Amino acid sequence: MPREVHNGARVNAEAAPPPPVYLPNNNILTPLMRSPEYVQMSTAAAITLGIMPGRMHRVSCTRCLNLLLTYPEGCRANCAYCGLARHREAERDYADRNFIRVDWPAVPYGEVLRIMERGDRAFHRMCISMITHPRSDDDTRVILEQWVRRVPEVPVSILSNPTTMQRRDIEDLKRLGADIFTVALDAATPEIFDRTRGKGVVSPHSWDHYWEILLAAAEIFGPEKFGAHLIVGMGETEYELLSVVQKLRDLGGHSHLFAFFPEQGSLMDHLPAVPRPQWRRVQLARYLIDYRGHRIERMAFDDEGKLVDFGLPQEELDAVIAAGVAFRTSGCPGKFAPDISACDRPYGDSPPRDIASYPFAPNRRDLEKIRKQLWPSEKIQKIPS
Numbered sequence: 001m002p003r004e005v006h007n008g009a010r011v012n013a014e015a016a017p018p019p020p021v022y023l024p025n026n027n028i029l030t031p032l033m034r035s036p037e038y039v040q041m042s043t044a045a046a047i048t049l050g051i052m053p054g055r056m057h058r059v060s061c062t063r064c065l066n067l068l069l070t071y072p073e074g075c076r077a078n079c080a081y082c083g084l085a086r087h088r089e090a091e092r093d094y095a096d097r098n099f100i101r102v103d104w105p106a107v108p109y110g111e112v113l114r115i116m117e118r119g120d121r122a123f124h125r126m127c128i129s130m131i132t133h134p135r136s137d138d139d140t141r142v143i144l145e146q147w148v149r150r151v152p153e154v155p156v157s158i159l160s161n162p163t164t165m166q167r168r169d170i171e172d173l174k175r176l177g178a179d180i181f182t183v184a185l186d187a188a189t190p191e192i193f194d195r196t197r198g199k200g201v202v203s204p205h206s207w208d209h210y211w212e213i214l215l216a217a218a219e220i221f222g223p224e225k226f227g228a229h230l231i232v233g234m235g236e237t238e239y240e241l242l243s244v245v246q247k248l249r250d251l252g253g254h255s256h257l258f259a260f261f262p263e264q265g266s267l268m269d270h271l272p273a274v275p276r277p278q279w280r281r282v283q284l285a286r287y288l289i290d291y292r293g294h295r296i297e298r299m300a301f302d303d304e305g306k307l308v309d310f311g312l313p314q315e316e317l318d319a320v321i322a323a324g325v326a327f328r329t330s331g332c333p334g335k336f337a338p339d340i341s342a343c344d345r346p347y348g349d350s351p352p353r354d355i356a357s358y359p360f361a362p363n364r365r366d367l368e369k370i371r372k373q374l375w376p377s378e379k380i381q382k383i384p385s
Ligand code: SF4
Pocket: 075, 076, 077, 078, 079, 082, 083, 084, 085, 086, 131, 132, 161, 184, 197
């Protein structure tokens, strides 16, 4: 890596002053911004908060204010599927990198708090996305503490970075008022984990340590208050992924699914997105395990680990499909219902023309498309009303 771009050297050396709102732009010099004074947020959150103009396909707002810690040095990990990964530093400064398919504008955190104090009630939840950076743990505490003091009515989730954390860090976050603690496990097996975010890509993460932190979170935060992110379609079988979903549920937590999508600029950007039939099967099975008390042992899988029977009478399955909730974005809940995620991440894992996670309630036409994806060879695709 050339020295002048390594570890944010150029951004630190130039120290350009940030504008009131920095919209990612790779054609201008990236200003110097550091958390906790500055945070980045998803495009959907920035539109909802009113700090940037824009409209989203079939969605008027997001219910989760997703904040991302920001430093010129960026994330020091190198996960193969991630747009924020370290290997991009020669090509693009951290604050200009795409992450889950969208740009992340940056603003002073104080401005976010001021807007929220004025009474913006669209958000049902705030989430702090940590990254792998030496300041990440301390700055997360500062951001959390200020939020809880000034916007106590909006609960906070932590999307943690276990690599820099110990058990006492989880205890601190709980004590400071975090509501839910999640771990971006992302990979469903130790082999895929190691290949995509461990030694395979010269990245510091370890499967064992991620699970150590996850199990500690289960104890400290308790049932319904912890969970893990999983990406579907990185080479795991459906059985392997759903085994992790069941394990999390047995511990009292929930899994939040992402459909694998080749993030532009990532090391995996040449690979195909997860096939829709696989994605829909896993999405539906995960919903049954997480919210309908169903179990993986009652489902059937073929020799390659593909789900071939959900283990429910067809009528019951049809009713769950028709309700549509199973196909919405999964994440930490908002105020509507325990199984409806506040974190709707509009088009974070697919383009609007071929939606993977629906950031709204799917309508009848959406449900017919979903059913075709679930059973591509069936002739009768109608959803019972
Ligand atoms: S630790 Fe998270 S933010 Fe950093 S490269 Fe990996 S997935 Fe991306």
